[in-house]
Amino acid sequence: MENKKISSQYPSRSYGNRQQPEKKVKKAESQNIFARSGRAVKKKFRVFSIRAGMDMPFFLLIMVILCIGLVMLFSASYANAYYVYGDSYYFIKDQALFMVLGIIIMILVSYFDYHHLHKFAMPILGVSFLLLVVVLFQPAINQVHRWVQIGTFSFQASEVTKFAIVLSFAHLISINFKRMDTFRYGILPYLIILVPTLLLLAAEPHISCIAIVVLLAAGMLFIGGVKLRWFVIALSVIVGAILYLVIFTDNFSYANDRILGWLDPFNEQIWQETWQTRNSLYAIGSGGLLGLGLGNSRQKYLYLPEPQNDFIFAIVCEELGLIGALIIIILFALLVWRGISISLKAKDKFGSLLGIGLSAQVGLQVILNIAVVTNTIPNTGISLPFFSYGGTSLVILLAQMGVVLSISRTSMIEKG
Known part of the structure; x- marks a missing residue:
């Protein structure tokens, strides 16, 4: 009787007299569904149209932020570019x-189709580990x-790490x-991923990336429904280990001066170590409510070191004032909110978690960068997304935004 029930339940999945186990059947069915969904999405994607299925508000927000960021990068960098390279357009080009x-x-x-990232998750994580090892010998x-x-091409291994963590989780x-x-x-499984990642980042050392990775991992696990008891224990152990590394190891000795x-x-007594922070605060203070005007910053003239990098937001505040800075913060907030909204409409948990993680990464970097520039937290060396100079990090970031747009396209196609 039992064999008959099984065969009647899955009549098309019998192999002679032996029946396929229920678990394997469900897996095969899910793979079939994925294959059919993938073929449908692929068929729809054959018609090339930039707007077809794309979330235009999200795309336009990216373009607006990019344009503002490019203008501010030129304004912040041309004096330093001329002084160092003899070409005011060096960074902007x-x-x-x-x-x-x-x-x-x-x-x-x-x-x-973002569904295919499932099979690339672990290989990308492996590449991330490899890069974190290679960078120690640079x-x-x-x-x-x-x-x-x-060669002449360089990039931060941590940029790949952040994406790998979000994708693998x-x-x-x-x-x-x-x-x-x-x-x-x-x-x-997540401790097995996090522990070696954090140890390798600590070996660089890279405090800001450690903070982002831990916050992203904690947020995704919390959303994923991990048991609160295990979550608190794991987070406490990781934070405790990080504090121990920062306080008691020579690798983070520079962090003591920054604190x-x-x-x-x-x-x-630490005038040299606080030079960048002080001039950042001078820039923010001199900007006032409306700013000194675009291009009229004084601190970028070799007072604020490398203003085109992590401290570009200080130049934004100086030239555009509090009003301009708030507008940019609102644009970032809208971008993150829209990215999360797109993710919540995904038809599967993988798409939702992936989109939320990538959107949250942008939000976390903006918050931490502004916190550093305003001296709310110690200087950790973290860039402002879409604004700070860095070609490879910008390309990787835009590729990640492409994944969010893929989620919006695929969700629209699957919806019908």
Whole structure:
């Protein structure tokens, strides 16, 4: 009787007299559904149209922020570019080129069915680990190992790491969603990923990336439904380990001066260490409500070191004032909100988690960057998305935004 019930339940999946186990049947059915869905999406994607299925508000927000960022980068960088390279357009030419390349990649990625990222999640994580190891053997820049140099081309390995963490967590949480309340499926796999990642980042050292990775991981696990007890224990252990590394190891000795500088940026005994923070505060203060006007910053004339990088928001405040800075913050907030809204409309948990993670990454970087520039937290060296100079990081970021647009396209197609 039992065999008859099984065969009647799955008549098309019998192999002679042996019946396929129920678990394998369900897996095969889910793969079939995915294949049919993939074929449908692929068929729809054959018609190339930039607007077809794309979330235009999200796309337009990216373009507006990019344009403002490019203008502010030129304004912030031309004095330093002329002084260092003898060419006022040195930084803007590079950034504009990578921006165009990034936009093209973003649009192309938006046509890639994000479901296929499932099978690339673990390989990308493996590449991320490899890059974090390789970067330790690269020459140190300002006492840290963060850049992978390939000929004249260089990039930060941590940019790949952030994407790899979001992707791998979305992959694992989505396939183990119903078992996230157990230690084996809700905590253990993520600790296996996080512990070596954080140790490698600590070896660089890279405090800001450690903070972003931990916050992203914690947020995704919380959304994924991990049991609160395991969540609190794991988070406490990780935060405790990070604090131990920062306080008691030589690798983070420079962080002690930064913490002292954060507590008292006008302390004459650490004048050199707080130079950047002090001039950032001078720039913000001199901007006032309406700013000095576009291009009229004084601090960018070799007072604020490398104003085109992590402290570009200080120049934004100086030239555009509090009003201009608030408008840019609102644009970022709208971008993150729209990205999360797109993600919540995804037809599967993987798409929702992936989109939320990528959108949250932008929001976290903006918050941490502004907090550093305003001396709300110690200087950790974190860039402002779409604004700070950095071609490869901009391309990677735009590719990630392309994934969010892919979620919007695919969701629209699956909806019918």
